[in-house]
Amino acid sequence: MNSLFLLAAAESESPLKQITSTFGWxxxxxxxxxxxxxIVAGILYWKAYGPVxxxxxxxxxxIAEGLANADKIKAELARTEASRIEILNTANAQANKMIxxxxxxxxxxxxxxxxxxxxxxxxxxxxxxxxxxxDRVRMLAELRREVGxxxxxxxxxxxxxxxxxxxxxxxxxxxxxQLAA
Numbered sequence: 024m025n026s027l028f029l030l031a032a033a034e035s036e037s038p039l040k041q042i043t044s045t046f047g048w049x050x051x052x053x054x055x056x057x058x059x060x061x062i063v064a065g066i067l068y069w070k071a072y073g074p075v076x077x078x079x080x081x082x083x084x085x086i087a088e089g090l091a092n093a094d095k096i097k098a099e100l101a102r103t104e105a106s107r108i109e110i111l112n113t114a115n116a117q118a119n120k121m122i123x124x125x126x127x128x129x130x131x132x133x134x135x136x137x138x139x140x141x142x143x144x145x146x147x148x149x150x151x152x153x154x155x156x157x158d159r160v161r162m163l164a165e166l167r168r169e170v171g172x173x174x175x176x177x178x179x180x181x182x183x184x185x186x187x188x189x190x191x192x193x194x195x196x197x198x199x200x201q202l203a204a
Contacts, residue, residue: 171195 042048175191 167195167199171198174198 171191171194175194178194179185
């Protein structure tokens, strides 16, 4: 059996030589291709990959700055909203206070004006009563004069004599006393 192996080994080349001959591998070409690949990879890294990485890093930084600015803007917006709500609440409180003060002032003015109107009405009533009393006195005086004149005229006609001034005066006074009682 050993001989078979030896025979097979003798007939066959080494497995490495067999693979290289099957695939057409040549060490000189392989080394040249490795060197060419390294040169192309270096140039690509230097001219393409490095700048692309730098651009990506700049974009990453801008995105991070944008997110940080967005957070700052959100915080500022929250502060602004809080101050806006506080200002609105303060303004509403002041407006309510002013409305209450205006109502109280309006009630006070209404009461004052009502009191003035009542006082004016009372003065008008007093003046009207005084005027009515004065008119009454004046009318009574006129009535007395006229009644006295009528009595004198009637008495003169009934008695048929002409009354003297003294008689007229006496009759007018008696009539006035009777009317006053």
